[in-house]
Amino acid sequence: MRYDCMIVGAGPGGIFSAYELTKKAPNMKVAVFELGSELSGRRCPIDGDKVKSCIKCKTCAIMNGFGGAGAFSDGKYNITNDFGGSLYEYIGRKRAIELMEYVDRINMSHGGEGTKMYSTVGADFKKKCIQNKLTLLDASVRHLGTDINYVVLENIYSELSGKIDFYFNTPATKIAKNEHGYTVSTPKGDFEGDSCIISVGRSGSKWMESVCRDMGIATNSSRVDIGVRVEIPAVVFEHITNELYEGKIVYRTEKFEDRVRTFCMNPNGIVVNENTNGIVTVNGHSFEDPKRKTKNTNFALLVAKHFSEPFKDSNGYGENIARLSNMLGGGVIVQRFGDLERGRRSTKQRIEENTVTPTLAATPGDLSLVLPKRILDGIIEMIYALDKIAPGTANDDTLLYGVEVKFYNMEVELDENLETCHRDLFVIGDGSGVTHSLSHASASGVYVADLIAERFNKR
Numbered sequence: 001m002r003y004d005c006m007i008v009g010a011g012p013g014g015i016f017s018a019y020e021l022t023k024k025a026p027n028m029k030v031a032v033f034e035l036g037s038e039l040s041g042r043r044c045p046i047d048g049d050k051v052k053s054c055i056k057c058k059t060c061a062i063m064n065g066f067g068g069a070g071a072f073s074d075g076k077y078n079i080t081n082d083f084g085g086s087l088y089e090y091i092g093r094k095r096a097i098e099l100m101e102y103v104d105r106i107n108m109s110h111g112g113e114g115t116k117m118y119s120t121v122g123a124d125f126k127k128k129c130i131q132n133k134l135t136l137l138d139a140s141v142r143h144l145g146t147d148i149n150y151v152v153l154e155n156i157y158s159e160l161s162g163k164i165d166f167y168f169n170t171p172a173t174k175i176a177k178n179e180h181g182y183t184v185s186t187p188k189g190d191f192e193g194d195s196c197i198i199s200v201g202r203s204g205s206k207w208m209e210s211v212c213r214d215m216g217i218a219t220n221s222s223r224v225d226i227g228v229r230v231e232i233p234a235v236v237f238e239h240i241t242n243e244l245y246e247g248k249i250v251y252r253t254e255k256f257e258d259r260v261r262t263f264c265m266n267p268n269g270i271v272v273n274e275n276t277n278g279i280v281t282v283n284g285h286s287f288e289d290p291k292r293k294t295k296n297t298n299f300a301l302l303v304a305k306h307f308s309e310p311f312k313d314s315n316g317y318g319e320n321i322a323r324l325s326n327m328l329g330g331g332v333i334v335q336r337f338g339d340l341e342r343g344r345r346s347t348k349q350r351i352e353e354n355t356v357t358p359t360l361a362a363t364p365g366d367l368s369l370v371l372p373k374r375i376l377d378g379i380i381e382m383i384y385a386l387d388k389i390a391p392g393t394a395n396d397d398t399l400l401y402g403v404e405v406k407f408y409n410m411e412v413e414l415d416e417n418l419e420t421c422h423r424d425l426f427v428i429g430d431g432s433g434v435t436h437s438l439s440h441a442s443a444s445g446v447y448v449a450d451l452i453a454e455r456f457n458k459r
Protein backbone atom coordinates (compact mmCIF):
# COMPACT_ATOMS: atom_id res chain seq x y z
CA MET A 1 0.00 0.00 0.00
CA ARG A 2 1.23 3.47 -0.85
CA TYR A 3 0.29 6.65 1.01
CA ASP A 4 1.17 10.34 0.77
CA CYS A 5 1.65 10.48 4.52
CA MET A 6 1.94 7.77 7.16
CA ILE A 7 1.37 8.52 10.83
CA VAL A 8 2.62 6.13 13.51
CA GLY A 9 0.62 6.42 16.76
CA ALA A 10 -2.95 7.62 17.32
CA GLY A 11 -2.45 9.66 20.47
CA PRO A 12 -3.22 13.41 20.49
CA GLY A 13 -0.13 14.13 18.35
CA GLY A 14 -1.11 11.63 15.66
CA ILE A 15 -4.82 12.47 15.79
CA PHE A 16 -4.31 16.21 15.38
CA SER A 17 -1.83 15.63 12.52
CA ALA A 18 -4.43 13.49 10.80
CA TYR A 19 -7.21 16.00 11.48
CA GLU A 20 -5.19 18.90 10.11
CA LEU A 21 -4.16 16.98 6.97
CA THR A 22 -7.83 16.32 6.15
CA LYS A 23 -8.47 20.09 6.40
CA LYS A 24 -5.39 21.48 4.66
CA ALA A 25 -4.83 18.77 2.02
CA PRO A 26 -8.09 16.84 1.64
CA ASN A 27 -6.73 14.92 -1.37
CA MET A 28 -3.88 13.42 0.53
CA LYS A 29 -3.94 9.67 1.13
CA VAL A 30 -3.14 9.23 4.81
CA ALA A 31 -2.67 6.12 6.97
CA VAL A 32 -2.48 5.89 10.76
CA PHE A 33 -0.86 2.84 12.39
CA GLU A 34 -1.73 2.25 16.01
CA LEU A 35 -0.43 -0.44 18.33
CA GLY A 36 -3.59 -0.43 20.48
CA SER A 37 -7.22 -0.75 19.52
CA GLU A 38 -9.89 1.73 18.55
CA LEU A 39 -11.50 3.79 21.31
CA SER A 40 -14.50 1.51 21.90
CA GLY A 41 -12.21 -1.52 22.24
CA ARG A 42 -10.06 -0.02 24.98
CA ARG A 43 -10.98 -1.80 28.21
CA CYS A 44 -8.73 -2.10 31.26
CA PRO A 45 -9.47 -5.51 32.90
CA ILE A 46 -9.31 -4.03 36.42
CA ASP A 47 -12.95 -4.12 37.61
CA GLY A 48 -12.30 -3.82 41.35
CA ASP A 49 -14.01 -7.18 41.79
CA LYS A 50 -12.45 -10.16 39.95
CA VAL A 51 -9.40 -8.18 38.83
CA LYS A 52 -8.31 -5.79 41.55
CA SER A 53 -4.93 -4.66 40.29
CA CYS A 54 -2.88 -4.43 37.15
CA ILE A 55 -2.32 -7.80 35.43
CA LYS A 56 0.26 -6.32 33.05
CA CYS A 57 -1.53 -6.87 29.73
CA LYS A 58 0.65 -7.10 26.64
CA THR A 59 -0.95 -3.93 25.28
CA CYS A 60 -2.13 -1.56 28.01
CA ALA A 61 -5.66 -0.32 27.27
CA ILE A 62 -4.99 2.79 29.35
CA MET A 63 -1.88 3.86 27.45
CA ASN A 64 -2.41 2.48 23.93
CA GLY A 65 -5.11 2.86 21.32
CA PHE A 66 -7.01 5.71 19.67
CA GLY A 67 -6.61 8.73 21.95
CA GLY A 68 -3.21 7.52 23.22
CA ALA A 69 -2.21 7.97 26.84
CA GLY A 70 -4.63 10.90 27.00
CA ALA A 71 -7.82 8.96 26.23
CA PHE A 72 -8.82 8.28 29.85
CA SER A 73 -6.92 11.22 31.23
CA ASP A 74 -8.45 14.11 33.03
CA GLY A 75 -8.42 16.03 29.76
CA LYS A 76 -6.69 19.13 31.07
CA TYR A 77 -5.46 21.14 28.12
CA ASN A 78 -2.99 23.69 29.53
CA ILE A 79 -2.51 26.61 27.18
CA THR A 80 0.89 27.85 28.23
CA ASN A 81 4.58 27.86 27.39
CA ASP A 82 5.48 27.65 31.10
CA PHE A 83 5.09 23.86 31.31
CA GLY A 84 3.93 20.88 29.30
CA GLY A 85 6.87 20.88 26.91
CA SER A 86 9.35 23.00 25.07
CA LEU A 87 7.53 23.28 21.74
CA TYR A 88 8.06 27.06 21.81
CA GLU A 89 11.82 26.55 21.60
CA TYR A 90 11.30 25.11 18.11
CA ILE A 91 8.38 27.12 16.74
CA GLY A 92 8.32 30.29 18.82
CA ARG A 93 6.15 31.28 21.78
CA LYS A 94 3.45 33.05 19.77
CA ARG A 95 2.90 30.24 17.27
CA ALA A 96 2.88 27.64 20.05
CA ILE A 97 0.09 29.47 21.91
CA GLU A 98 -1.87 30.07 18.68
CA LEU A 99 -1.76 26.34 17.89
CA MET A 100 -2.83 25.36 21.41
CA GLU A 101 -5.77 27.75 21.11
CA TYR A 102 -6.62 26.27 17.70
CA VAL A 103 -6.63 22.78 19.25
CA ASP A 104 -8.94 24.09 21.96
CA ARG A 105 -11.38 25.39 19.32
CA ILE A 106 -11.39 21.98 17.62
CA ASN A 107 -12.10 20.28 20.94
CA MET A 108 -14.91 22.76 21.61
CA SER A 109 -16.52 22.07 18.23
CA HIS A 110 -16.37 18.31 18.80
CA GLY A 111 -18.28 17.99 22.06
CA GLY A 112 -16.22 20.08 24.47
CA GLU A 113 -18.43 23.17 24.38
CA GLY A 114 -19.65 24.21 27.81
CA THR A 115 -16.55 22.97 29.63
CA LYS A 116 -14.74 25.46 31.81
CA MET A 117 -11.56 27.40 31.02
CA TYR A 118 -9.59 28.36 34.13
CA SER A 119 -6.87 30.98 34.29
CA THR A 120 -4.14 32.02 36.72
CA VAL A 121 -4.14 35.61 35.45
CA GLY A 122 -4.76 38.00 38.31
CA ALA A 123 -5.17 35.23 40.85
CA ASP A 124 -4.86 36.57 44.42
CA PHE A 125 -3.53 33.21 45.26
CA LYS A 126 -0.38 34.03 43.30
CA LYS A 127 0.57 36.63 45.90
CA LYS A 128 -0.04 34.21 48.74
CA CYS A 129 2.26 31.69 47.07
CA ILE A 130 5.08 34.21 46.69
CA GLN A 131 4.72 35.17 50.37
CA ASN A 132 5.31 31.52 51.25
CA LYS A 133 8.28 30.81 48.95
CA LEU A 134 6.09 29.09 46.39
CA THR A 135 5.67 30.07 42.73
CA LEU A 136 2.40 29.71 40.85
CA LEU A 137 3.00 29.15 37.12
CA ASP A 138 0.85 31.00 34.55
CA ALA A 139 -1.63 29.07 32.40
CA SER A 140 -5.09 28.91 30.97
CA VAL A 141 -6.51 25.47 31.64
CA ARG A 142 -9.35 23.89 29.69
CA HIS A 143 -10.72 21.09 31.81
CA LEU A 144 -12.62 18.61 29.66
CA GLY A 145 -12.75 15.89 32.31
CA THR A 146 -12.30 12.20 31.55
CA ASP A 147 -15.89 11.76 30.34
CA ILE A 148 -16.08 14.74 27.93
CA ASN A 149 -12.54 14.03 26.72
CA TYR A 150 -13.84 10.63 25.63
CA VAL A 151 -16.81 12.20 23.79
CA VAL A 152 -14.49 14.62 21.95
CA LEU A 153 -12.28 11.71 20.85
CA GLU A 154 -15.32 9.73 19.68
CA ASN A 155 -16.51 12.70 17.60
CA ILE A 156 -13.12 13.37 16.06
CA TYR A 157 -12.75 9.68 15.22
CA SER A 158 -16.12 9.49 13.50
CA GLU A 159 -15.18 12.57 11.44
CA LEU A 160 -11.78 11.11 10.44
CA SER A 161 -12.64 7.46 9.94
CA GLY A 162 -14.16 7.92 6.47
CA LYS A 163 -11.25 10.04 5.26
CA ILE A 164 -8.20 8.28 6.67
CA ASP A 165 -7.12 4.62 6.78
CA PHE A 166 -6.74 3.59 10.41
CA TYR A 167 -4.84 0.38 11.14
CA PHE A 168 -5.47 -0.63 14.75
CA ASN A 169 -3.62 -3.38 16.61
CA THR A 170 -0.89 -2.70 14.06
CA PRO A 171 2.39 -1.70 15.66
CA ALA A 172 5.06 -0.26 13.42
CA THR A 173 8.05 -2.52 13.89
CA LYS A 174 10.55 -0.73 11.65
CA ILE A 175 10.89 2.43 9.61
CA ALA A 176 13.33 2.59 6.71
CA LYS A 177 14.13 5.03 3.95
CA ASN A 178 13.30 3.94 0.43
CA GLU A 179 13.72 5.47 -2.98
CA HIS A 180 10.62 7.70 -2.76
CA GLY A 181 10.16 8.21 0.95
CA TYR A 182 9.69 5.72 3.77
CA THR A 183 8.63 2.14 4.44
CA VAL A 184 6.77 1.35 7.64
CA SER A 185 6.91 -2.35 8.48
CA THR A 186 4.12 -3.89 10.54
CA PRO A 187 2.94 -7.46 11.30
CA LYS A 188 0.26 -6.84 8.61
CA GLY A 189 2.87 -6.07 5.95
CA ASP A 190 4.94 -3.17 4.65
CA PHE A 191 3.47 0.23 3.78
CA GLU A 192 5.12 2.98 1.78
CA GLY A 193 4.68 6.71 1.94
CA ASP A 194 6.25 10.01 0.87
CA SER A 195 6.34 11.42 4.36
CA CYS A 196 6.11 9.97 7.83
CA ILE A 197 5.11 11.40 11.21
CA ILE A 198 6.18 9.41 14.27
CA SER A 199 4.04 10.15 17.32
CA VAL A 200 4.43 7.16 19.62
CA GLY A 201 4.31 8.88 23.00
CA ARG A 202 5.93 7.72 26.17
CA SER A 203 4.85 4.10 25.75
CA GLY A 204 6.67 3.97 22.41
CA SER A 205 9.89 5.43 23.77
CA LYS A 206 11.89 2.19 23.64
CA TRP A 207 10.83 1.59 20.05
CA MET A 208 11.61 5.23 19.18
CA GLU A 209 15.10 4.71 20.53
CA SER A 210 15.63 1.79 18.16
CA VAL A 211 14.35 3.83 15.19
CA CYS A 212 16.82 6.61 16.02
CA ARG A 213 19.65 4.11 16.39
CA ASP A 214 18.85 2.39 13.07
CA MET A 215 18.44 5.65 11.17
CA GLY A 216 21.36 7.54 12.68
CA ILE A 217 19.19 10.20 14.37
CA ALA A 218 20.92 11.78 17.36
CA THR A 219 19.20 11.65 20.81
CA ASN A 220 19.78 12.81 24.34
CA SER A 221 18.25 11.57 27.62
CA SER A 222 18.95 13.26 30.89
CA ARG A 223 15.78 13.89 32.93
CA VAL A 224 13.27 11.98 35.03
CA ASP A 225 10.78 13.28 37.64
CA ILE A 226 10.19 11.14 40.71
CA GLY A 227 7.75 11.61 43.55
CA VAL A 228 4.47 10.65 45.14
CA ARG A 229 0.77 11.28 44.63
CA VAL A 230 -0.80 13.13 47.53
CA GLU A 231 -4.45 12.56 48.48
CA ILE A 232 -6.24 14.95 50.82
CA PRO A 233 -9.82 15.93 51.62
CA ALA A 234 -11.03 18.07 48.70
CA VAL A 235 -11.95 20.93 51.08
CA VAL A 236 -8.28 21.49 51.94
CA PHE A 237 -7.47 22.56 48.35
CA GLU A 238 -10.94 23.86 47.45
CA HIS A 239 -9.89 27.54 47.39
CA ILE A 240 -7.19 26.64 44.84
CA THR A 241 -9.08 24.16 42.68
CA ASN A 242 -12.30 26.22 42.55
CA GLU A 243 -10.43 29.22 41.20
CA LEU A 244 -7.69 27.62 39.10
CA TYR A 245 -8.81 23.99 38.75
CA GLU A 246 -5.15 23.07 38.64
CA GLY A 247 -2.54 25.16 40.38
CA LYS A 248 0.94 24.44 39.05
CA ILE A 249 3.03 25.35 42.06
CA VAL A 250 6.80 25.16 42.29
CA TYR A 251 8.95 25.11 45.44
CA ARG A 252 12.72 25.33 45.72
CA THR A 253 13.86 23.25 48.69
CA GLU A 254 15.97 24.91 51.38
CA LYS A 255 18.14 21.87 51.97
CA PHE A 256 19.27 21.00 48.45
CA GLU A 257 17.75 23.81 46.36
CA ASP A 258 15.94 21.14 44.34
CA ARG A 259 12.81 22.03 42.40
CA VAL A 260 9.65 20.28 43.62
CA ARG A 261 6.39 20.90 41.77
CA THR A 262 2.76 19.96 41.92
CA PHE A 263 1.56 18.05 38.89
CA CYS A 264 -1.78 16.79 37.57
CA MET A 265 -4.24 18.01 40.19
CA ASN A 266 -7.55 16.13 40.30
CA PRO A 267 -10.18 17.85 42.42
CA ASN A 268 -12.74 15.35 43.78
CA GLY A 269 -10.92 12.71 41.77
CA ILE A 270 -9.48 9.25 42.15
CA VAL A 271 -5.97 7.83 42.30
CA VAL A 272 -5.24 5.19 39.66
CA ASN A 273 -2.57 2.70 38.68
CA GLU A 274 -0.57 3.28 35.54
CA ASN A 275 1.35 0.59 33.72
CA THR A 276 4.36 1.70 31.71
CA ASN A 277 6.24 -1.14 30.07
CA GLY A 278 5.13 -3.54 32.82
CA ILE A 279 6.02 -1.23 35.73
CA VAL A 280 3.12 -0.08 37.88
CA THR A 281 3.20 3.54 38.98
CA VAL A 282 0.51 5.91 40.19
CA ASN A 283 -1.52 8.67 38.53
CA GLY A 284 -4.85 10.46 39.03
CA HIS A 285 -8.19 11.08 37.30
CA SER A 286 -11.20 13.27 37.89
CA PHE A 287 -14.61 13.50 36.29
CA GLU A 288 -16.98 16.25 35.18
CA ASP A 289 -19.97 14.05 36.03
CA PRO A 290 -21.05 15.04 39.60
CA LYS A 291 -22.07 11.43 40.32
CA ARG A 292 -18.47 10.26 39.85
CA LYS A 293 -16.87 12.89 42.06
CA THR A 294 -15.21 11.78 45.32
CA LYS A 295 -14.55 13.70 48.55
CA ASN A 296 -10.81 13.72 47.88
CA THR A 297 -8.41 15.74 45.77
CA ASN A 298 -5.15 14.28 44.54
CA PHE A 299 -2.04 15.70 42.93
CA ALA A 300 1.54 14.63 42.39
CA LEU A 301 4.60 16.14 44.02
CA LEU A 302 7.55 15.57 41.73
CA VAL A 303 11.24 16.25 42.05
CA ALA A 304 13.12 16.74 38.78
CA LYS A 305 16.33 14.73 38.53
CA HIS A 306 18.79 15.79 35.84
CA PHE A 307 21.80 13.63 35.12
CA SER A 308 25.03 14.64 33.49
CA GLU A 309 27.70 12.64 31.62
CA PRO A 310 28.46 9.76 31.61
CA PHE A 311 25.03 8.54 32.83
CA LYS A 312 22.53 8.42 29.98
CA ASP A 313 19.62 6.28 31.19
CA SER A 314 17.51 8.68 33.28
CA ASN A 315 14.32 6.67 32.58
CA GLY A 316 16.08 3.47 33.67
CA TYR A 317 16.83 5.18 36.99
CA GLY A 318 13.14 6.07 37.46
CA GLU A 319 12.03 2.59 36.38
CA ASN A 320 14.28 0.95 38.95
CA ILE A 321 12.84 3.08 41.76
CA ALA A 322 9.33 2.18 40.60
CA ARG A 323 10.37 -1.49 40.42
CA LEU A 324 11.47 -1.30 44.04
CA SER A 325 8.01 -0.14 45.12
CA ASN A 326 6.47 -2.91 42.97
CA MET A 327 8.81 -5.42 44.63
CA LEU A 328 7.90 -4.32 48.17
CA GLY A 329 4.22 -3.62 47.65
CA GLY A 330 3.31 -5.83 44.67
CA GLY A 331 2.34 -2.56 42.98
CA VAL A 332 1.75 0.90 44.37
CA ILE A 333 2.46 1.61 48.06
CA VAL A 334 0.30 3.92 50.19
CA GLN A 335 1.50 5.60 53.39
CA ARG A 336 -0.01 8.12 55.81
CA PHE A 337 2.05 11.31 56.07
CA GLY A 338 2.03 10.88 59.88
CA ASP A 339 3.53 7.40 59.55
CA LEU A 340 6.21 8.64 57.17
CA GLU A 341 7.14 11.41 59.61
CA ARG A 342 7.30 8.93 62.51
CA GLY A 343 9.54 6.57 60.52
CA ARG A 344 7.09 3.67 60.50
CA ARG A 345 5.22 1.84 57.78
CA SER A 346 1.49 2.24 57.34
CA THR A 347 -0.51 -0.88 58.07
CA LYS A 348 -3.88 -2.10 56.81
CA GLN A 349 -5.40 -1.14 60.15
CA ARG A 350 -3.94 2.39 60.20
CA ILE A 351 -5.20 2.99 56.69
CA GLU A 352 -8.66 1.68 57.64
CA GLU A 353 -8.75 4.03 60.64
CA ASN A 354 -7.50 6.99 58.60
CA THR A 355 -9.86 9.93 58.20
CA VAL A 356 -8.94 10.24 54.51
CA THR A 357 -10.30 7.17 52.72
CA PRO A 358 -7.99 6.02 49.91
CA THR A 359 -9.55 5.97 46.44
CA LEU A 360 -7.00 3.39 45.22
CA ALA A 361 -6.54 -0.03 46.80
CA ALA A 362 -2.76 0.18 47.24
CA THR A 363 -0.51 -1.78 49.61
CA PRO A 364 0.17 -0.01 52.95
CA GLY A 365 3.92 0.32 53.34
CA ASP A 366 6.91 2.58 53.85
CA LEU A 367 7.92 4.96 51.08
CA SER A 368 11.20 5.79 52.80
CA LEU A 369 12.40 2.30 51.77
CA VAL A 370 11.75 3.18 48.15
CA LEU A 371 12.48 6.84 47.49
CA PRO A 372 16.03 8.26 47.66
CA LYS A 373 16.47 10.44 50.78
CA ARG A 374 17.07 13.63 48.83
CA ILE A 375 13.81 13.21 46.91
CA LEU A 376 11.83 12.28 50.00
CA ASP A 377 13.25 15.24 51.96
CA GLY A 378 12.19 17.58 49.14
CA ILE A 379 8.66 16.17 49.12
CA ILE A 380 8.31 16.52 52.89
CA GLU A 381 9.60 20.12 52.75
CA MET A 382 7.09 20.98 50.06
CA ILE A 383 4.19 19.40 51.96
CA TYR A 384 4.97 21.76 54.86
CA ALA A 385 5.27 24.72 52.44
CA LEU A 386 1.88 23.85 50.91
CA ASP A 387 0.42 23.58 54.41
CA LYS A 388 0.95 27.35 54.75
CA ILE A 389 -1.22 28.15 51.74
CA ALA A 390 -3.61 25.22 52.23
CA PRO A 391 -3.69 24.33 55.93
CA GLY A 392 -4.36 20.63 56.40
CA THR A 393 -1.98 19.45 53.68
CA ALA A 394 0.56 18.33 56.28
CA ASN A 395 -1.99 16.48 58.43
CA ASP A 396 -1.06 13.01 59.66
CA ASP A 397 -3.92 11.50 57.66
CA THR A 398 -2.76 12.88 54.30
CA LEU A 399 -2.10 9.90 52.04
CA LEU A 400 1.00 9.49 49.91
CA TYR A 401 1.05 6.95 47.09
CA GLY A 402 4.28 5.90 45.50
CA VAL A 403 5.83 6.02 43.33
CA GLU A 404 4.80 8.47 40.70
CA VAL A 405 7.38 8.71 37.96
CA LYS A 406 7.24 11.09 35.06
CA PHE A 407 9.35 9.53 32.39
CA TYR A 408 10.73 11.87 29.80
CA ASN A 409 11.38 10.52 26.40
CA MET A 410 14.84 10.99 25.16
CA GLU A 411 15.05 14.17 23.13
CA VAL A 412 15.25 13.45 19.44
CA GLU A 413 17.41 15.88 17.49
CA LEU A 414 14.97 17.90 15.38
CA ASP A 415 15.07 21.17 13.46
CA GLU A 416 12.59 24.04 13.69
CA ASN A 417 10.10 22.01 11.57
CA LEU A 418 10.27 19.09 14.05
CA GLU A 419 11.88 17.26 11.16
CA THR A 420 14.74 14.77 11.63
CA CYS A 421 17.96 14.81 9.67
CA HIS A 422 15.95 12.84 7.06
CA ARG A 423 13.69 15.07 4.97
CA ASP A 424 9.95 14.36 5.39
CA LEU A 425 10.49 12.27 8.52
CA PHE A 426 9.00 14.10 11.51
CA VAL A 427 8.89 13.19 15.19
CA ILE A 428 6.24 14.90 17.33
CA GLY A 429 4.43 14.67 20.65
CA ASP A 430 5.82 13.09 23.80
CA GLY A 431 7.81 10.57 21.76
CA SER A 432 10.03 13.37 20.50
CA GLY A 433 10.90 14.60 23.98
CA VAL A 434 9.67 18.04 22.89
CA THR A 435 6.22 17.79 24.54
CA HIS A 436 4.88 16.34 27.78
CA SER A 437 1.20 17.23 27.60
CA LEU A 438 -2.04 16.97 25.66
CA SER A 439 -2.01 20.55 24.38
CA HIS A 440 1.65 20.63 23.34
CA ALA A 441 1.47 17.15 21.71
CA SER A 442 -1.70 18.12 19.81
CA ALA A 443 -0.21 21.46 18.74
CA SER A 444 2.94 19.75 17.48
CA GLY A 445 0.70 17.51 15.35
CA VAL A 446 -1.06 20.48 13.75
CA TYR A 447 2.27 22.20 13.18
CA VAL A 448 3.89 19.42 11.13
CA ALA A 449 0.65 18.63 9.30
CA ASP A 450 0.50 22.25 8.07
CA LEU A 451 4.02 21.94 6.72
CA ILE A 452 3.42 18.53 5.08
CA ALA A 453 0.17 19.83 3.51
CA GLU A 454 2.00 22.89 2.20
CA ARG A 455 4.69 20.72 0.56
CA PHE A 456 2.01 18.40 -0.86
CA ASN A 457 -0.08 21.26 -2.26
CA LYS A 458 2.98 22.77 -3.97
CA ARG A 459 3.73 19.58 -5.90
Ligand SMILES: Cc1cc2nc3c(=O)[nH]c(=O)nc-3n(C[C@H](O)[C@H](O)[C@H](O)COP(=O)(O)OP(=O)(O)OC[C@H]3O[C@@H](n4cnc5c(N)ncnc54)[C@H](O)[C@@H]3O)c2cc1C
Nearest residue numbers: 009011013035064068069073076172201204429430437438
Ligand atom coordinates in the same frame (compact mmCIF):
# COMPACT_ATOMS: atom_id res chain seq x y z
C1 LIG B 1 -3.36 8.79 33.30
C2 LIG B 1 -2.82 9.96 32.53
C3 LIG B 1 -3.37 11.22 32.73
C4 LIG B 1 -2.90 12.32 32.00
N1 LIG B 1 -3.51 13.53 32.17
C5 LIG B 1 -3.11 14.57 31.43
C6 LIG B 1 -3.78 15.82 31.51
O1 LIG B 1 -4.79 15.98 32.19
N2 LIG B 1 -3.28 16.87 30.80
C7 LIG B 1 -2.19 16.74 30.00
O2 LIG B 1 -1.79 17.73 29.36
N3 LIG B 1 -1.55 15.55 29.86
C8 LIG B 1 -1.99 14.48 30.56
N4 LIG B 1 -1.35 13.28 30.42
C9 LIG B 1 -0.25 13.18 29.45
C10 LIG B 1 -0.83 13.12 28.04
O3 LIG B 1 -1.76 12.07 27.97
C11 LIG B 1 0.29 12.96 27.04
O4 LIG B 1 1.17 14.05 27.17
C12 LIG B 1 -0.24 12.91 25.62
O5 LIG B 1 -1.15 11.86 25.47
C13 LIG B 1 0.91 12.75 24.62
O6 LIG B 1 0.38 12.58 23.33
P1 LIG B 1 1.20 11.77 22.22
O7 LIG B 1 0.32 11.70 21.03
O8 LIG B 1 2.53 12.36 22.07
O9 LIG B 1 1.45 10.32 22.82
P2 LIG B 1 0.46 9.20 23.37
O10 LIG B 1 -0.79 9.81 23.85
O11 LIG B 1 1.24 8.36 24.29
O12 LIG B 1 0.09 8.36 22.06
C14 LIG B 1 1.03 7.57 21.41
C15 LIG B 1 0.31 6.43 20.71
O13 LIG B 1 1.26 5.72 19.92
C16 LIG B 1 1.00 4.34 20.01
N5 LIG B 1 2.25 3.61 19.72
C17 LIG B 1 3.35 3.47 20.49
N6 LIG B 1 4.28 2.75 19.84
C18 LIG B 1 3.75 2.44 18.64
C19 LIG B 1 4.22 1.70 17.51
N7 LIG B 1 5.43 1.14 17.49
N8 LIG B 1 3.40 1.55 16.44
C20 LIG B 1 2.14 2.10 16.43
N9 LIG B 1 1.65 2.80 17.48
C21 LIG B 1 2.46 2.97 18.55
C22 LIG B 1 0.52 4.12 21.44
O14 LIG B 1 -0.24 2.95 21.53
C23 LIG B 1 -0.29 5.40 21.68
O15 LIG B 1 -1.64 5.21 21.41
C24 LIG B 1 -1.81 12.15 31.11
C25 LIG B 1 -1.24 10.88 30.92
C26 LIG B 1 -1.74 9.78 31.61
C27 LIG B 1 -1.13 8.44 31.37
